Amino acid sequence: MPKIAPEEIAKIREQTDIVEIIGDYIPLTQKGKNFFGICPFHQDHSPSMSVSREKQMFKCFSCGAAGNVFKFVSDYENIPFLEAVEKVAAKVGINVHFAKGYKEPSKYEREYEIMNLAMVFYQNNLQTEAASKAREYLSVRGLTSEMLKTFDIGLSFTKDQLRKFLEGKKISNEEMFDLGLVNQKGTVYTDVFFDRILFPIHDPDGHVVAFTGRVYAKDATPKYLNSKETKIFKKGNILFNYHRAKDHVRLEKKVIIVEGNMDAIRMYASGFKNTIALMGTSLTKEQITLIQKLHVPVILMFDNDEAGALATHTNGKLLMDAGLNVSVVRLSGQKDPDEYILSNGVEKMAEVLKHPLTFLEFQYEYFKANKDLSDAGTLTTYVREVLNSLAGADPITVDITLNKLCEEYHLSYEVLKSQMLPIKEEKKLSK
Ligand SMILES: [Zn+2]
Structure with a gap:
């Protein structure tokens, strides 16, 4: 039996709902916060087994059987612990990566645990009766209960609920403050989030x-x-949905980058699981490294407005300079991928994704936008911008683009070509 790294096991557990998994084996009925079922480990007649979503544990009040999701599957199926881990991982759609040996647990285990407690707490809030208004809002926005679960979406109520809950788990105010969960005013600590729908942000390894x-x-x-930056959260080191998308990216052999978290959620839920979202307007060096590690071409599909076009231009250039293959989808009609899918459906989106522009084609149009090219000066600037963007491009692309310019603006191929060369040399020298 190959070994699985402990953090891998923790990750699988984090992404698993014990109620769902046990519910596949025995019927469970909710009573208050917990779920109950007939215990499979003794001759049970009344439902003696309690399953807690909050604690992610089960316990039989009659025979004393207890443990986490892996213990249940291992005992129920009579299989070794690690095989149970594999089984649970498969059920929730995680590829288990076998490690050669056990790694040291991360130095931030406790921080991850606290954040996870907060996430589960917020998730539970969303299931309560008092959350009906929030659920209604989410449903109007087209977020199904399945999407809420996949993306661990939760809800905060009044100002001090999370703090009290975590205090009950022996977590200090200082620890909560350091993780950006509470604010501090003198000696008084209060929740950061209240009356908000919460979208957890995960690091590339899947920690909240x-x-x-x-x-x-x-x-x-x-x-x-948004949460403030903490020792485990550096905005510039993270891309939204990266941890979920990365395996799908390898399968699809491309990654789609969108602007908003909601776009990534909609895309993922619509079957475009190889989608990640920007965490700001411009990619950082660390985020580009994360994208490079995927070793696949990139499709940029940002918002259908001027800011989105600018972001496409800025980030596309950064990615091109990093040696990545970049293409672009510009949507028309709706303002972003989320609304596009809601209005036009999944098939239309699939169709649009089949015909992206190369980054150079995008630039050709982008440099033109809002310009009066009947003005000779403006046209000259535009042509120079296009020629500049061609520096380093492959000769066929250059030829196609130059011919396009010639045709559209009645320019001489020779002149354009002669204007291009010095630019190309200049670029090379400045490297
Ligand atoms: Zn029992």
Whole structure:
């Protein structure tokens, strides 16, 4: 039996819901916060087994059988612990990576555990009766209960609930403050998030490291509130949904990058699971490294507005300079991929994704936008921008683009070509 690294096991456990898994083996009925079923480990007649979603544990009040999800599967199926881990991983769609040996646990185990507790706490809130307004809002926005579960979406109520809950778990105010879960005013600590729908942000290894909180009641501001940067959360080191998408990226042999978290969620839920979202307007060096590690071509599909076009231009250039193969999808009609799928359906999106522009084609159009090219000066600037962008491009692309310029603007191929060469040399020298 090959070994599995402990953090891998922890990751599988984090992404698993014990109620779902045990519910596949025995019927469970919810009573209050917990679920109950007939215990399979003794001759049970009344439901003696309690399963806690909050603690991710099961316990039989009659025979004393107890443990986490892996213990249940291992005991029920009578298989070794690691085989149970594999089985659970497969059920939740995680590829288990076999490690040669056990690695040291991360130095941030406790921080990850606390963030995970917070996430589960918020998730549970969303299931309560008091959450009906928030659930209604989510349902109107087209978020199904399956999507809420996949993306661990939760809800915060009043100001001090999470803090009290974590205090009950022996977690200090200082620890919560360091993780950006509470604010501090003198000696008083209060929750950061209240009356917000919470989207957990995971690091590339799948640890919950931050939250984005969105208001759902009208008039509240700011619309989005993000966790502050902490020792486990550096915004520039993270791409939203990267940990979920990376295996699908390898399968699909391409990665789709969108602007907003909601776009990534919609894309993923619509079957485009190789989608990640920017965490800001411009990619950092660390984020580019993360994308490089995927070793696949990139499709940029940002918002259908000027800011989105600018972001496509800026980030596309960064990725091209990093040696990546970049293509671009510009949507028309709706403002972003989320709305595009909601209005036009999944098949239309699949169709659009089949015909992306090369980055150079995108630039050709981008440099033109809002320009009056009947003006000779403006046209000259435009042509120079296009020629500049061709530096380093492959000769066929260069030829196609030059011919296009000649035809559209009645320019001489020779002149264009002669204007291109010095630019290319200049670029090489400055490297
Ligand atoms: Zn029992």
